[in-house]
Amino acid sequence: MKTLVTFTITLILFLLAIVGYSNSSLKANFTTGNPKIMSINSMTFGPEGILFIGDSKSAQIVAVDLSSHPKVDNSKVKIDLLDKLIADMLGSTIDQIQITDMVVNPENNNIYLSVHHGSGTALLFRVDNNALKPVSLDNISHSKTTLLDPIAKDAKDKRGRELRKWAVADMKYTSNTIMVSGLSNKEFGSTFRSIDFPFTKEQNYGSLEIYHAAHGQYETHAPIKTFIPTKIKGNSHIIAGYTCTPLVIFSKDQIKPGVHNKGRTVAELGSGNSPVDMIEVENEGKRYLLIANTNRPLMKMDFSDLEAYEDSLTTPVTKKGAAVGVDYVNLPFVNVQQLDKYGSSGFLIVQRESNGNLALKQGNTWWIKK
Amino acid sequence: MHNKGKGIVCITFISFYFILGMFSQTTPKFTFNKTHLTIKDEFNLSNNLKVYRGQIPQEELDPMHPILGTIQIDKAELRFTPLVPFGWNQEYTLIYKNTIEYFILEIPEVYDYLKVKAIYPSAKSLPSNLLKWYVQFSHPINEVHVYDYIRFINSQGDTLSRTILSLENALVSEDGKLLTVWIEPGRQKRDLIPNKQLGPVFEKDAMYQLIVQKDIKDRQGVSMQKDFTHSFQITNADRIQPNISSFKILPPEHNNNLVIYFEEPMDYGSTINNFKIINSEKKEIHGEWQLTNNESTLIFTPKYSWKKGVYQVLIDSSLEDLAGNNLNRLFDSEVSISDIQQLLIEYKLEFIIH
Numbered sequence: 001m002k003t004l005v006t007f008t009i010t011l012i013l014f015l016l017a018i019v020g021y022s023n024s025s026l027k028a029n030f031t032t033g034n035p036k037i038m039s040i041n042s043m044t045f046g047p048e049g050i051l052f053i054g055d056s057k058s059a060q061i062v063a064v065d066l067s068s069h070p071k072v073d074n075s076k077v078k079i080d081l082l083d084k085l086i087a088d089m090l091g092s093t094i095d096q097i098q099i100t101d102m103v104v105n106p107e108n109n110n111i112y113l114s115v116h117h118g119s120g121t122a123l124l125f126r127v128d129n130n131a132l133k134p135v136s137l138d139n140i141s142h143s144k145t146t147l148l149d150p151i152a153k154d155a156k157d158k159r160g161r162e163l164r165k166w167a168v169a170d171m172k173y174t175s176n177t178i179m180v181s182g183l184s185n186k187e188f189g190s191t192f193r194s195i196d197f198p199f200t201k202e203q204n205y206g207s208l209e210i211y212h213a214a215h216g217q218y219e220t221h222a223p224i225k226t227f228i229p230t231k232i233k234g235n236s237h238i239i240a241g242y243t244c245t246p247l248v249i250f251s252k253d254q255i256k257p258g259v260h261n262k263g264r265t266v267a268e269l270g271s272g273n274s275p276v277d278m279i280e281v282e283n284e285g286k287r288y289l290l291i292a293n294t295n296r297p298l299m300k301m302d303f304s305d306l307e308a309y310e311d312s313l314t315t316p317v318t319k320k321g322a323a324v325g326v327d328y329v330n331l332p333f334v335n336v337q338q339l340d341k342y343g344s345s346g347f348l349i350v351q352r353e354s355n356g357n358l359a360l361k362q363g364n365t366w367w368i369k370k
Numbered sequence: 371m372h373n374k375g376k377g378i379v380c381i382t383f384i385s386f387y388f389i390l391g392m393f394s395q396t397t398p399k400f401t402f403n404k405t406h407l408t409i410k411d412e413f414n415l416s417n418n419l420k421v422y423r424g425q426i427p428q429e430e431l432d433p434m435h436p437i438l439g440t441i442q443i444d445k446a447e448l449r450f451t452p453l454v455p456f457g458w459n460q461e462y463t464l465i466y467k468n469t470i471e472y473f474i475l476e477i478p479e480v481y482d483y484l485k486v487k488a489i490y491p492s493a494k495s496l497p498s499n500l501l502k503w504y505v506q507f508s509h510p511i512n513e514v515h516v517y518d519y520i521r522f523i524n525s526q527g528d529t530l531s532r533t534i535l536s537l538e539n540a541l542v543s544e545d546g547k548l549l550t551v552w553i554e555p556g557r558q559k560r561d562l563i564p565n566k567q568l569g570p571v572f573e574k575d576a577m578y579q580l581i582v583q584k585d586i587k588d589r590q591g592v593s594m595q596k597d598f599t600h601s602f603q604i605t606n607a608d609r610i611q612p613n614i615s616s617f618k619i620l621p622p623e624h625n626n627n628l629v630i631y632f633e634e635p636m637d638y639g640s641t642i643n644n645f646k647i648i649n650s651e652k653k654e655i656h657g658e659w660q661l662t663n664n665e666s667t668l669i670f671t672p673k674y675s676w677k678k679g680v681y682q683v684l685i686d687s688s689l690e691d692l693a694g695n696n697l698n699r700l701f702d703s704e705v706s707i708s709d710i711q712q713l714l715i716e717y718k719l720e721f722i723i724h
Contacts, residue, residue, distance in 0.1 A: 041539045056539060090454045091423045091437035091462065096591055098514045100538065117454045118512035119589050120546070134438055134453065167539040183537065183552075243535060274536075294536075 026050065027065055027141070029198055035062045035142045040114035040122045042180075043103045046173040046197065051103070051112065054168030054180060055122075059148050061171070061178060061195065065141040071108040072128050074342075079130055079360040082350065086115055086125075089132065102338035102350055102360070109343060113350075113360075127360070145199040147180075173197070174229040179238070181224035192224060194255070226278045228289075233307050241275030241291060246313070247325070249306075264312040267325030270296055277339035281347055283368040290347055290368075291328075292336035298349070300367065301328040331367050398466060402473050404455045404590075409448040409466055416467055417441050419450055425461040425472050437462075457591045477592060484509050484588040486598035489580065490638035491692055493664035494601065497608035498572050501694035501701065503551040504638045505582060510546025512587035513539075519586035520551055525577045533571045546589070550639060572604040608693040611700055612636070614685060614717045621721045628670040628721070630683065635665040637690040644686035645670070650679050676723045683719040 026048055038057035045051055049067030079085065083094045090097070096118035103112050111127035112135070125132040147168075168182045178195045227240040229252065236252035240263065248263035269275060273295040280303075281288050287303035309326045337358075338350035347363040398411035409419065420436040439452040456462065458477045463470065488506040505520070517537065522530045535552035542549055553571050572578060582598040612632070620629040628647070638661060647655040647670065657672035687697045694701035697717055 039539075057544075085435060088423050088435040089438050091421065091452050091460065092454060092457055092591070093460070096457070096512070096514055096587075098538075116514060118514045118587060118591055119454050120510065120513070121454045123453065167537065167541055169537075169539070183541070 026198055027143070029200075030063070030065055030141045030143045032139060032141045034138050035060075035064070035140065035144050037062055037122055037137050038120075039116065040100055040124060041168040042171045043101045043112065043114055044171045044173050044178075045103055045105050045107075046178075047107070049105060049107060051105070052171060052173060052178055052197075053114075053124075054171045054182075056147075056167045056182075057122075060144050060146055061168075061180065061199075062142055062144040063197065063199070064137065066105065066110075066112075066135070069105075069108075069110055069126060069135075072110060074109050074111055074127060075362075077111065077127060077130060077348070077360060077362060079127070079132075080357050082358045082360050084358075085132065090115075090117055090123075092117060099338060099350060102340055102348070104340045104342050104348055106341065111348065111360075113338075143199050145195060147182075147193075169223060170226045172227065172229055174236075179227070179229065181227060181240070183223040192255075226275050226291075228278050228280055230280055239278065239289065239306075241269070241278055243274050245269045245273055245275075247275075247291075265325070266306065266309050266311075266313070267301070267328070268313065269293065269299065276337065279339055279341045279347060281341055281345055281368050283345035283365060284370075286370060288368055290331075290339060292333075292339040292349070297330040298333040298336050298339070298363075299328045300331050301326055302370075331363075333363060398469065400464070400466075400471055400473070402456070402462075402475060404458075404475060406449050406451045407456075407464065407473075408450075410446055411448065411466075412446050414467075415443060415446055415448055417443060417448065418467055419448065420465045421450060421452070422463040422465075423460070424463065426463045428465070428470050431463070431465065455590075460591075481592065482509070483592065484511065484586070484594045486582050486594075489598075489600050491635050491665055493635050493666075494603060495605050496572075496602050497606060497693050498570055498574050498604045499607040499609070499693040499701070500572065500604075501553055501690075501692065502637065502639070503553070503580065505549045505551065507547045507549065507588075509588045511542065511549060512589055512591065513542055513546075514587075516540045516542075516549065516586065517551070519583040521581050521583065522571070523579050523581060530571065530578075548639075570607075574604055574606060577601065577603050608634070608691060608695065609700060611695045612689060612691045612697060614697065614719055617719060619683065619719055619721050621723060622676055626671060626675060628672075628683075630668040630670075630719075632666045632668070634691055636661070636668075637692055637694070638665055640686075640688055640690040640696075641665065641668065644689045646684045647672075648682050648684060649677075650681075655681065678723050680720060680722050683721070685717040685719070687715055687717060 026046070027050070036058060037053060037055050039055050040053050041056045042054035043051060046063070049065060049069070050063050051066050053062045053064060055062055082099070083097055086097050086099070087094045098116045100114045100116050102114075104110070105112070113125045113127070113132070115123045115125065117123065124135040124137060126135050168180055171178060171180045176197050178197055180193045180195065182191045223243050224240045225243045227238055229236065229238055231237065232249060238250045238252055238255070240248045240250065242248065245268055246265045247267040247269060248265050250263040269291065273293050276292040276294060278289065278291050281290060289301040289303060289306065291299040291301070293299065305326050313325050333349060333351060334354070335352040336349045337352060340348050342348040342362060345365050345368055347368070348360070349363055350358065350360050352358050398409050401408050407421070409415075419441060421439070422431060422434050422436055426434060437452050439450050442449045442451070456475055458475055461472065461474045463472055485508040486505055487508050490504040490506070491500070517534050517540065520534060522533050524530060532554060535554050537552070540549065541552075578601070580600045580602070582594070584594040584597045587593050612634070616633045618631040620631070622628050630645075642659055642661055645659060645668065647657075649655060655672050657670055660669045660671070661667070662669060685697065690696045
């Protein structure tokens with residue numbers, strides 16, 4: 001019996017060591033120092049408290065290790081007058097402040113906000129007991145990779161560097177890969193990239209050509225505003241929301257560098273609108289897609305409807321402002337500027353309420369039901 | 371009496387300065403500039419300092435949030451550096467030990483205000499499916515909600531709605547001075563829903579003005595002094611791809627410049643950097659590129675004089691005209707898989723120097 005206990009403990013320790021080793025391998029090439037982050041356009045969490053920061057100004061993706069941040073209880077988070085609070089803390093005015101992203105660490109529900117100040121300063125805050133704590137990025141364990149084209153690294157494109165900018169629109173991590181969508185300031189088009197993580201010097205780095213069909217003879221090589229990697233009928237897919245409203249599904253296996261991919265348009269979210277953020281939440285065994293919008297309320301789409309819809313929208317929408325395709329429900333949250341998943345079934349929003357108050361708050365899980 | 375009065379005034383002044391002198395030895399001295407404030411306190415220098423936004427009475431300070439920054443103490447001097455620089459014309463309150471002070475940094479009398487230096491396309495006549503503008507500023511701009519300050523008005527003075535692709539992250543060049551403004555592609559691209567329902571942004575033959583509102587700010591938070599306006603008229607949509615066979619090259623003759631003439635005005639951003647010249651040994655000829663004549667003429671001035679030989683102008687296929695049509699495809703066209711495989715990345719033109 002004693003031998004069995006010893007064996008079991010040894011086995012557990014061995015397994016923990018393996019887990020520890022495999023986990024730390026993601027941070028094996030991290031170094032402590034200043035990653036020189038000049039802008040925070042988009043953020044997403046990977047495993048082990050690794051936050052990925054899309055920094056357009058420095059044309060880089062930076063992975064920073066935030067695992068040492070203490071877990072705080074954000075279950076009752078509510079910060080009113082968020083923009084005024086940030087302006088006060090920076091000694092500035094509200095019109096000099098822009099919240100560029102909000103993310104929740106899925107491992108401990110810690111909340112982070114990125115802020116751009118008009119002076120050109122990028123800041124990161126952590127929510128702690130309904131207050132904001134600045135997170136210094138000057139001396140932090142990190143790893144990073146460039147967003148410049150491999151071709152741009154040689155002399156060929158040096159001439160264009162002072163003009164060329166590539167703004168990160170959205171970024172997601174899945175299975176050792178970071179996917180990034182963005183828009184260039186020079187040429188029009190969807191720029192969608194897949195970058196392996198951990199970052200290596202010989203970056204496996206694909207620029208992906210993905211299109212969605214319009215409703216007549218023309219198809220669009222347009223910028224993707226927000227997207228999520230997900231499973232559709234058990235297979236890996238990407239659901240992408242375009243600036244000009246269509247919701248499009250791509251099979252992940254078919255997206256490869258140099259291959260032209262046409263996605264399947266499954267819904268139109270109404271003209272005069274643009275998606276802002278998109279998340280997948282699960283409650284009572286059912287999956288839902290939540291989409292925040294510029295000019296429409298928060299939308300809830302049932303994944304079972306999404307999976308059942310096998311068509312691609314091909315006929316024009318004739319009714320002005322109408323939304324077609326997969327059904328969705330408008331939730332009573334308008335002007336949602338930031339959206340992220342909180343826990344397995346909750347969601348967190350930054351919302352400009354009808355009285356003008358900019359609030360950081362939980363969305364009620366009650367809405368994430370059939 | 372007169373002399374006596376003078377004497378009293380004099381004594382009063384001396385006493386005042388004596389007392390002030392005594393007092394100044396114990397009262398901390400505050401100085402402020404854009405990046406930090408310093409406190410000189412010969413006695414009991416303390417890091418018990420808080421700075422607040424606005425002019426706030428002491429009794430109302432309690433619920434307020436102090437400004438984030440770092441405190442450094444060196445001998446008899448304390449330096450507070452705010453996380454972001456202090457703003458011009460912004461009031462502040464500081465509490466140091468038991469002293470409350472208010473300060474404001476006024477905009478210097480001689481201030482180099484933000485201006486619009488150039489706008490592209492600069493031509494007064496533009497295609498109805500025009501895709502983007504570039505605004506060249508004199509200084510790096512403040513990027514917070516920057517697109518809110520750009521608008522278009524028609525000849526009746528009405529502001530057009532839903533004209534610009536309002537991006538959360540502004541598209542600004544590395545030096546911070548060139549702003550890219552996308553006309554909403556969904557309306558400019560045929561058959562997309564916004565195009566079907568709202569139509570293109572600009573109507574043929576109509577006159578418009580692009581306005582950069584004076585409220586747009588520089589990185590110091592200071593606005594322009596007046597609106598910038600640029601008038602233009604709309605002509606037919608441009609649905610013809612730029613074609614290198616229509617480009618005319620004037621090899622350098624009397625002066626050192628190589629000149630390339632286009633048939634139409636080209637997009638500023640994608641033209642200025644998409645050309646490269648190589649010699650017969652495939653070595654790049656370095657020099658300056660300049661886009662002139664309403665962006666329809668490209669001039670290259672080499673760093674060193676030309677040598678005899680055969681040269682090639684390499685043109686990236688992403689070169690666009692004003693409607694976003696590039697060397698490979700129209701902005702809104704059907705693109706098939708076979709097309710993608712056949713597309714060229716780079717186009718070539720040749721010229722000889724005798």
